[in-house]
Amino acid sequence: MRETLKRIGVDEAGKGDYFGYLVIAAVCVDDASEKVLRDIGVKDSKKLSDYAVKEMGPKIKKLPSETVMISPEKYNKIYPKFGSLNRLLAWGHARSIENVLEKTECSHVITDKFAEESILEEYLMEKGRAATVVQKINGEADMAVAAASVLARYEFLRTLRLLGREVGIVLPKGSTHVKEAGRELIKKHGEDILHLVAKMHFKITKDILKQ
Numbered sequence: 001m002r003e004t005l006k007r008i009g010v011d012e013a014g015k016g017d018y019f020g021y022l023v024i025a026a027v028c029v030d031d032a033s034e035k036v037l038r039d040i041g042v043k044d045s046k047k048l049s050d051y052a053v054k055e056m057g058p059k060i061k062k063l064p065s066e067t068v069m070i071s072p073e074k075y076n077k078i079y080p081k082f083g084s085l086n087r088l089l090a091w092g093h094a095r096s097i098e099n100v101l102e103k104t105e106c107s108h109v110i111t112d113k114f115a116e117e118s119i120l121e122e123y124l125m126e127k128g129r130a131a132t133v134v135q136k137i138n139g140e141a142d143m144a145v146a147a148a149s150v151l152a153r154y155e156f157l158r159t160l161r162l163l164g165r166e167v168g169i170v171l172p173k174g175s176t177h178v179k180e181a182g183r184e185l186i187k188k189h190g191e192d193i194l195h196l197v198a199k200m201h202f203k204i205t206k207d208i209l210k211q
Contacts, residue, residue: 006031007106008104009109009111009142010112011024011146011152012089013025013153016174017156017173020156020171021075021155023153025152026109027060028064028103042060044141045152046140048150054158057150060154061151064106065100065151069159072163073196076199079199097128098124108132167188167196167197178204179208191209
């Protein structure tokens, strides 16, 4: 039986969601933890129900892991400085990788490919540059990346619920059925509330503000 390569998987959640945080998670997986993850049914979070993600998230969190959570308020402040979502993602991936490398001797990293390799390399620091970092299309096929995708989705869903409680409505996921919620928020709190709960550069912001 082959020994599983000890590695850090990295993935994100929330980048296509109008409301809520952008979350990047990194998880270190070895042979023993990969078996545990398989046994509890971990796979790409897009193939799991929200209920399954909520059940698995706390278990994955017990592994050497790190989540970088960017609130909508912070996202709206720093997005213009990066100039693109890919650069912001690269920064978040790099921070999560560096933080897990501080906790473990793991030196191999796999991320779901989201941009040119050079963009992520630009934001890595000393430990990250010393590690072997591989960016894969459909990286979630690897158990370490799948675990990171579930942990990121778990934190995204948790923080989306908390944001909704703060503003008094259920904030929907995604970006296609959000206009009604956005307009309801403005009626209750005024236009400035969007800066605290939504990613303002999404084109749908203009439609919501046209009410």
